[in-house]
Amino acid sequence: MGVQHPKYKVAVVQAAPVWLDLDATVDKTIGLIKEAANAGAKLIAFPEAFIPGYPWYIWMGAPAWAIGRGFVQRYFDNSLSYDSAQAEKLRDAVRSAGITAVLGLSERSGGSLYLAQWLIGPDGETIAKRRKLRPTHAERTVFGDGDGSDLAVHARPDIGRLGALCCWEHLQPLSKYAMYAQDEQVHVAAWPSFSLYDPFAHALGAEVNNAASKVYAVEGSCFVLGPCATVSQAMIDEICDTPDKNQLLHAGGGHAVIYGPDGSSLAEKLPQDQEGLLCADIDLGMIGVAKNAADPAGHYSRPDVTRLLFNNKPSRRVEHFSLPIDTEAVVEVAAAK
Template structure:
């Protein structure tokens, strides 16, 4: 039987979050999911840290000033936890719209935050929960790190799907780990490009989209590249001096979709435009692109260079038991529901 290739409409979001307001941003998220579903999309991708918005304030001021202005506590309180009601609402919206959703979030876990990417299938079930391996520069004042288990590609009815965030697309070995899993649809989640215009070219849209386009060409995969808009309300909130207003401008949305040969499949919208950009993709085109070059397949030279990867989760607390009679310990219990290490304690 001949191989069948999925063909469907994919969508990327270009919009501004309701910054530092998780409830309002979740409502906007659901509205954008519904809009993508109405346009016939089978998958929709959101920008990096879409909920509750990318923390641009860390690039504009000192850590002490951000504490004093309340950004640190507000950002933590408005991050998304996977076990809260807002996460359930988003999963239900994916299920109700029969659409796969890739969502960039600031993930709250215990007392820490992580740059998270959550992929939900059309049944509302979780496909991927991953964390950015290495927060970039000032991001390290806010977020913790992921680990090798976060380099994951999932097999789905829409093809093999994976996601990376922002400057992970400048990490050659990280990219190669994804290519080697035969990724077919890649989400490149960017935060937007309204920061340091004319100051730091490396943070701008042109070079970041070039890296995204290169990913499509190297990986021989479709790339959905959502990016967020910085709204006037966000600038007004974060920028209390003329210098800060010069460093963070309104706009910055440059969402794109690329084909497996690197070709742009949609026209760029104005950087302040908000909405959902849709494009039909045909996974049959991947084999044509990879016939010429497959860097993790026939175009590789494993006898010369190869990637070594540790996929184990970084477990910070490891429970264990000792081989002795539990009944001899003063903290022993016969309760079958008690933790396995219940017999371990101070004597």
């Protein structure tokens, strides 16, 4: 009797958030989770910073303009804290749906924000909270850094070895190799939208960045789920307050994809301005065939020539410690009393 490899349906989100409205976007997220579960999916993947939406204003003008328009304060106030009522509502929804969800969000922790992905299991428990290792370019005016512990793959009995990265983390060869080396089988490649600076910034467009997702699938011999948000006209109306800004950001930009470990497309793309779910049936047995040809961290590697130095320990900004106690001095003081 042959080995039975996990086979199941996955769902990838292509939709616009209710921009800078935490409660409304949480409700929309829950609706998409229910829709995926009703379609028979065991795993759903959300775009980068879907909650409460990507901060497009950082690419539109000076920081003083963004502050004056109120975007900076609103973005902070509508970002999601892990111990909040909204976060618990999301975990309850995932539990009720009996599905695994990889959420994309702006995570608020203390006075800082992070580009985060939360992996929530079908029991509503947190599998992992990861943060983008290094926000990209203008994103560093909003978000802090993750650390080496955020490059992790998680074994799940129902869906295999699951990992996730955000956006241009997929252009970092060493970070990718750290994931491949953990025998990743299903990867969530979360993207915000591909309508910024279109058409004069080719590197930010769908062709380049979907290629990065496809190459990740082939390099890692894994399935890649590529959720991608859309930009709504309501977002354009609010952010683009001058004619020149209307040339920098456009409505649409949705190019969600699902790739197999051979790089093949497993789902027909939606129109770039349409919201919905891409679904596909995946068979983890395909991975063994792909890795037979080229296992990047196994038989196809040359560790005698090149190796990765990988610090996967959490970064601690404060270390708590106590001074050593001189027990003999304590005894002498007590005796003197």
